[in-house]
Structure formats: structure tokens, C-alpha cells
Amino acid sequence: LLGFLNEKGIGAPLSPEHAFQIYLTAAQNGDIYGQSLVGQCYQLGQGTPQNIYQAIQWLHKAAKAGLPNAQYLLAFCFFDPQNEFQSYGYAFSFLEQAAKRGKREAQNWLGFFYLQGLGTKQRLKLSHYWFMKSALAGDRDGQLGLARFYRIILRDNRTSFSWLVRAAQGNNPNAHFFLGTYYYYGRGTVRNLRKAFYWISKAISASGQQRQKDKQQCQDYRDGLYLRSSALEFLGMSYERGQQAPRDVHKAVMIYRRAIAASGGVEGHRSMLNLCRIFRNDWY
Incomplete structure (x- = not known):
């Protein structure tokens, strides 16, 4: 506790070192929370x-002592493709x-x-089960994952939309963005350009704070590019007009x-034409 307060600058100068x-002293004395925190610092x-x-x-x-957060963090040490220990x-x-111990x-x-069938066989029923468990526990990323599962796997836009609405209640730019696209296309709901503009704008303004946190999450690549x-x-066009x-x-x-960059050059031709029109007319 003292180390955590010190790290956060509560009651003491901020000093991660x-x-x-x-944490290290506690960890060396066998404290599992200290061990988890030392691991996280490293x-x-x-x-x-x-x-x-x-x-x-x-x-x-x-993790061996059963601490869910340590198990979760350890999983990402092995998940990261940039380190030599990836598995x-x-x-x-x-x-x-960690999931079985309730880590949402x-x-x-x-x-x-x-x-995706990573480290195991692809099992859609189990995928749905764990997305649902996370979503019901209130995890916003879990709600977003479940919404995309209903959209892409089950082709149920209405249920997908309802979970997106719940996910968007948190500060998740990806949920805001996809909710905006649902309003834009009338997917699972009545088309509403005003709401589409609101949610997409909210996502764009927050995207600098969160760089596609769910970059690897379930999505069809080409459909994702087109949507973005x-x-x-x-x-x-809303701002231009x-x-x-x-x-x-x-x-x-x-x-x-940004639209051109998001398209990877595949679906951004209209935005390119819009830019050309603006520059040609000396609007900018």
C-alpha cells in the first residue's frame, strides 16, 4: 500500500523508483501482491x-499463487509478438x-x-460465453467484443446495437466510433445522422488518448476499412457543408x-476527391 501511494504521489512525492x-522488498519477502507489482513494473x-x-x-x-491480475498480466507477456517469449x-x-477467477x-x-483460435481451437460457443460473461460484468471492451460478435458472427444487428450502446457509456473511442457508424448506416436502429455525427466526433476527439485499444479484436478487415x-x-462532409x-x-x-489513411488506399477515393475539390476551389 505504501508503495502504491508513493507511486501515485499520495502523501509523498511522486517517485516510481x-x-x-x-514493491521489491515486499516481493522478496513472499508477498504475492508485491510480486505482481514488481512484475508489472518490469x-x-x-x-x-x-x-x-x-x-x-x-x-x-x-500467478502460481492464484492472483488473477498477475495471471492476466503474465498472459500479455506471452501474447506480445515483439518479445522473444511470445507463446x-x-x-x-x-x-x-484469470478469467475463471473472475478477471473480467x-x-x-x-x-x-x-x-481467433489463438493457443486453442476456434470455439465460437465458448467465445460467445466469455464475451457475454465479461460484458455482463460491466467490462466496456467485453461489451464491444460481444457487439462485434453479434454483428460479424451471428449477423444480429439489433442485439449488436444494444451492446454497443452499453459499451459507449464508458470512455471507449472504439465503441463511440462503431455506434456512430451504426447510426450512420441505420444498422440495428433507425438511421440518425445527428447521432452519427455526435458519436463519431466523440470518438475522433478521444482517439489520441486511446490508440485502437482493441486493434486485434474480432472484425472483418475489409469491412472495417470501409466503415472507418x-x-x-x-x-x-458535415464540417465542409x-x-x-x-x-x-x-x-x-x-x-x-484521416479517412484516406484509414482506408489504406482501398475505399478512400471519395475523400481524396473531396480534398481535391476543396483545394481546387481555394476553400482552404
């Missing part, structure tokens, strides 16, 4: 240089342990692993550029 030393490079090997060693001690099998195993974030990711570029194009929002050509240009 000092907090790490307190994993993230907080208060000490990043060291994935040491992170795995300390997290494994706490979908180990990642799946520790996610499953792990339940969401376990649903994703079953959906088309919805961004709609947002750009002064529809659903005050006219702002500068903002429209920035959003059109």
Missing part, C-alpha cells in the same frame, strides 16, 4: 528499466486461469482467443486526410 523498491518499465524476462519471473510467482499457448493458459478483462480476451473511411468521410455542425473547412480537410 521509490515505489518499485518498496513489464512496463516503471521505476526500473523494462525487462520482460524479470517481469515473467515475478508475475509467474504471483499463444501460454497466453491462452494464463488468460483462462481476461474474460474478454479469452473470448477473443477462442474466436466512409464514416470519417461523412464527418468531413455545415450540416450537423458549424462549417469548418480546416477541420474537414484534417478528417478527409
Whole structure:
């Protein structure tokens, strides 16, 4: 507790290094929470240089003792494709342990692993089960994952929309974005451009704070590109024409550029034409 308060600057100067030393002392004395925190510090490079090997060693001690958060963090040490210890099998195993102990974030990711067949066979019923368990526990990413499961696997837009509405109640730019596209296309609900503009704008303004947190989550790649570029194009046109929002050509240009980048050059041709029109008419 003292280390956590010190790290957060509560009652003491902010010092991740000092907090790490307190965690380490507790960990060396067999405290499983200290072991988990030391592992997390090594994993993230907080208060000490990043060291994935040491992170795995300390997290494994706490995970073996049954600490769900340590099991969850350990899974991501093995999931990260950028480190030499990557193993979908180990990642799946520790996610499953954490999920069964009630870690709702792990339940969401376990649903994703079953959906994609990572470290296990693809099992859609189990994928749905764990997404649902996470969603009902209130995890916003789990609600988003479940919404996309209903959309892509079960082709049930109405149920998908209802879960997106719940997911969007949290600060999740991805949920905001997809809810905006549902309103834009009238998917699972009545088409409403004003609401589409509101939710897509909310997602765009928050996207700098969260870089596609669910980048690997279940989605059809081409459909995802089309949704993003088309919805961004709609947002750009709203600003360019002064529809659903005050006219702002500068903002429209920035959003059109994002639409082109989001399309990967596949579906962004209309945004490219919109940009050309703006520059040709000297609007910008």
C-alpha cells in the first residue's frame, strides 16, 4: 500500500523508483501482491528499466499463487509478438486461469482467443460465453467484443446495437466510433445522422488518448476499412457543408486526410476527391 501511494504521489512525492523498491522488498519477502507489482513494473518499465524476462519471473510467482491480475498480466507477456517469449499457448493458459477467477478483462480476451483460435481451437460457443460473461460484468471492451460478435458472427444487428450502446457509456473511442457508424448506416436502429455525427466526433476527439485499444479484436478487415473511411468521410462532409455542425473547412480537410489513411488506399477515393475539390476551389 505504501508503495502504491508513493507511486501515485499520495502523501509523498511522486517517485516510481521509490515505489518499485518498496514493491521489491515486499516481493522478496513472499508477498504475492508485491510480486505482481514488481512484475508489472518490469513489464512496463516503471521505476526500473523494462525487462520482460524479470517481469515473467515475478508475475509467474504471483500467478502460481492464484492472483488473477498477475495471471492476466503474465498472459500479455506471452501474447506480445515483439518479445522473444511470445507463446499463444501460454497466453491462452494464463488468460483462462484469470478469467475463471473472475478477471473480467481476461474474460474478454479469452473470448477473443477462442474466436481467433489463438493457443486453442476456434470455439465460437465458448467465445460467445466469455464475451457475454465479461460484458455482463460491466467490462466496456467485453461489451464491444460481444457487439462485434453479434454483428460479424451471428449477423444480429439489433442485439449488436444494444451492446454497443452499453459499451459507449464508458470512455471507449472504439465503441463511440462503431455506434456512430451504426447510426450512420441505420444498422440495428433507425438511421440518425445527428447521432452519427455526435458519436463519431466523440470518438475522433478521444482517439489520441486511446490508440485502437482493441486493434486485434474480432472484425472483418475489409469491412472495417470501409466503415472507418466512409464514416470519417461523412464527418468531413458535415464540417465542409455545415450540416450537423458549424462549417469548418480546416477541420474537414484534417478528417478527409484521416479517412484516406484509414482506408489504406482501398475505399478512400471519395475523400481524396473531396480534398481535391476543396483545394481546387481555394476553400482552404
